[in-house]
Amino acid sequence: MPRSNLRTNACVEQGALPSLNKRALNLLEKKTYVDVQFVVGPxxxxxxxxxxxxxxxxxxxxxxEAFEAMFYGDLAEQGKVRVVDLDPVGFEYFLRYLYSERLDVKTVLEALQTRLAAEKYLVSHLVTLCNEYIGKELSPKNVCKASEDLALFEEDSFDDQIEAIMRENTTDVLESEAFIEATEETVHAILRMNELAVSEDDLMCALYAWACAKYSKTTISATGEGVRTMLEPFLKEIRFMAMTAERFVEGPVAWQIFSSDEALSILSNLTVPKSMKLPAFCSANATPRALP
Known part of the structure; x- marks a missing residue:
């Protein structure tokens, strides 16, 4: 087809779109009349x-204004623009926003990646939109993953909101897939909190489920000894003395993660406080952290 016909068809299609933003986005998506190429990634x-x-x-x-200086300033760049400090996913959402004034990210990570591009190219209103999206998107279902993504970007302005979600919606957080996939750092952060909307018994059950999931990735089936190895760094943060004797027997004892002497010592102290010396890993803190 002659080039003139291609241009005519493109103009007809553009004219059929109802808004300037849609016409601009169509040019981007169809790569019509493009005059600059970006190579984005490491x-x-x-x-x-x-x-x-x-x-x-x-x-x-x-x-x-950053692009204005880049393309129309005294030292305007020519040829391909190499961008090594941004993720392609975030850069694509960033570009689409410039053409459409719509932020279409689906996750906190995508919002962070997009915000980084907006900061680099001085698009402050997009930075604000990304921050607003993150604040609205945080929930018990995703807070574990989101907190890890925010940490990667050294972002701490959402820390209070994250802590509040973990504290006030603990059961939902612990039952989420994001908790099962959480890093050790995230699990430690939860266990170090003094107030949680969950009993110590249920907190221990969630920790055990997390450890089993982690251990199962390294072996065919979880064993008490193997899971104990995964649990070891966290045991000092569990308040065994705030558990009930019944749930301790139904849980840790049945899971066979403790030796007979360890289990007996903890159970004895749950029944009669200070009746036996506690294992080295076992905290004497019996204060429930469950919110009233």
């Missing part, structure tokens, strides 16, 4: 995905 050999994006200098410059 340098060769550093791992990670590298992706190519084509866009329009004028539209980018309209939305960002």
């Amino acid at each position: 340098e060769d050999g550093e791992g990670g995905e590298t992706k190519f994006f084509e866009a329009h200098k004028l539209i980018l410059a309209m939305n960002s």
Whole structure:
């Protein structure tokens, strides 16, 4: 088809779209009249995905003084633009926002990746939108994963909100898939909290489920000894003296994660406080952390 016909068809399609933003986004998606290419991702050999994006200098410059200087300043760049400090996922959402004024991210991580691009290219209103999205998106279901993603970006402005969700919605947090997949650092953060909306018995059950899931990734089936190894770094943070004797027998004793002497010592102290010396890992703290 002659080039003139291609341009005519493109113009007809553009004219049929009802808004300027939709027409602009259509140009981006169809790569019509593009005049700049970005190569986004780590340098060769550093791992990670590298992706190519084509866009329009004028539209980018309209939305960002950084792009204005880059393309129309005294030292305007020519040829491909190499971007090694941004993730392709975030850069794509960033570009789409510049054309459509819509933020279409689906996760906290995507919002963080997009915000990084917005910060780099001085699009402050998008930075604000990303922060608002993160604040609204945080929930018991995703707070464990979100807190880890925020830590990767050295972002601490949501710490109070994250702690409140963990404290006030503990059962939902512990029952989430994100908790089962959580890092050791996240589990420690929860166990170190003095107030949680859960009994110590249920907290121990959740920790055991987490340890079994982690251990099962390294072997065919979980054993008491193997799971004990996974639990070892966390035992001092569990308040065994705040558990009930019945739940202790139904849980840790039945799981066979303690030696007979350890189990007897803890159970004896649950029945008669200070009746036996506690194991070295066992805290004497009997204060319930469950919220009233």
